[in-house]
Amino acid sequence: MGCFRNARNMPQLPRWKSKGNYPPLQGINKTTFMKYLLPLLILVFFACSNEQAAEETPQPVEVISKTLEKQSGDCDDPTPESKCAEVKFSYPAINDDKHPLKEPVEMWAYSFMASLLDPTAPAEEIPDDQSLQHLFDDFFSMHKELVEEFPEAPAWYTVESSDTVLLNDGKVLSLAMSGYSYTGGAHPNYILAAASFDAQTGRRIxxxxxxxxxxxxxxxxxxxxxxxxxxxxxxxxxxxxxxxxxxxxxxxxxxxxxxxxxxxxxxxxxxxxxxxxxxxxxxxxxxxxxxxxxxxxx
CATH class of the missing domain: 3.90.640.20 (Heat-shock cognate protein, ATPase)
Incomplete structure (x- = not known):
């Protein structure tokens, strides 16, 4: 049992002033047992039980919210009539580069943000940092071209996302993201996503x-x-x-x-x-x- 690795930190039995350090086993009477050995055995039992329970209890992973923000144009007071393009992303990330959830959560969040920037992007294409940056560039280039072609027309483009942790108990990590986008048209678009992951393997549930x-x-x-x-x-x-x-x-x-x-x-x-x-x-x-x-x- 792992707790015996720490046995040197356990309290020691008192040393006898007579022969040897400890009395021989055959010399231990009931009084000695009750006074010294029994409390020590109880202490060892509970120490081992607590250590084993701690080892078996899964710990929640540390989830943080990251942000990606960028603006272009007249964004001091953005309204549907202004010529502003802005992206405000908040997304979940695992604050441990070696954790099995690190990559699956990142790819899930990136896919969601990519779908907001370009709803026509193939769902099977999982973006990385570079491809997501390309989508950022395309989004702002599209807005710039619109403003140059129709200088009198309103051109308010906005994309936003937020994230929420639904469950994080060390066994399952569940996340939700909500997104909002408006690039002209009759109304904005709203997107919702949610996913659960096995916290030990990173596999999608x-x-x-x-x-x-x-x-x-x-x-x-x-x-x-x-x-x-x-x-x-x-x-x-x-x-x-x-x-x-x-x-x-x-x-x-x-x-x-x-x-x-x-x-x-x-x-x-x-x-x-x-x-x-x-x-x-x-x-x-x-x-x-x-x-x-x-x-x-x-």
């Missing part, structure tokens, strides 16, 4: 890893969505072949259950807006795979 029946989960999620967007359904909206209900692209584990986030246009028109909710583990306990059943007890 999918809904199919947690739930045994995704169709059954979708039926429960639909009930929650209808409650969240009750007003839209009261006004006549309903799911149909043009707007079928599906599980969201943004979902993650929390301490209480499964977080789901729906973006505009994902299952309903833009006017219906976004929706976020958590389905408690206790409500889907029959759908959880064995590895996730303890979550119900917690």
């Amino acid at each position: 999918e809904l199919s890893d947690v739930v045994s029946d995704l169709d059954a989960l979708a039926k429960i999620a639909e009930q929650y969505y209808r409650e969240e967007k009750a007003e839209a359904f009261e006004e006549g909206f309903d799911f149909d072949p043009d707007w079928p209900f599906v599980l969201p692209s943004a979902s993650a584990l929390t301490a209480e259950g499964i977080y789901m986030a729906y973006m505009p246009y994902e299952v309903a028109p833009y006017a219906v807006g976004s929706a976020e909710f958590v389905i408690p583990f206790s409500e889907i306990k029959d759908l959880l795979k064995p590895a996730w059943q303890p979550k119900v007890v917690q």
Whole structure:
């Protein structure tokens, strides 16, 4: 046991002034045992138990928020009428270069930011620092060309993101990001993303890893969505072949259950807006795979 490595720091038995340092084992009577040996054994037991528990308890990873910001044009008081292009990114990062979560979290965050800068970028292309910088340059070049071609027209381009930690218990890291972009048009665009990672390996945890029946989960999620967007359904909206209900692209584990986030246009028109909710583990306990059943007890 690891605690015996620290045995030299344990309190020592008193030394006898008579023969030798310690009394021979056959000479230990009940009084000596109760006075000296028993307390020492109890101390060793609890020291070992505490050390073992500390070694077995996963520790949360240190997650920090990083920022990427840049402006171009008349951005002192940006309004839809001004000629300003600005990017304000806040994104999660692991503050440990050797941690298995470092690269997966970075790539996930970079992909999200890339989709905000260029919604047409292929989803399978995972950006790095260099390619993300190219997207930055393209974004500002596009704005500059617009201002030069239409000097009298308003040209307000803005892209923003924020990040949130949903769960960080040393076993699972769950993150969410929300994004906003406006580059002209009838309305801005809103994007939501969420993901869970195995904190020990960095592997992405999918809904199919947690739930045994995704169709059954979708039926429960639909009930929650209808409650969240009750007003839209009261006004006549309903799911149909043009707007079928599906599980969201943004979902993650929390301490209480499964977080789901729906973006505009994902299952309903833009006017219906976004929706976020958590389905408690206790409500889907029959759908959880064995590895996730303890979550119900917690």
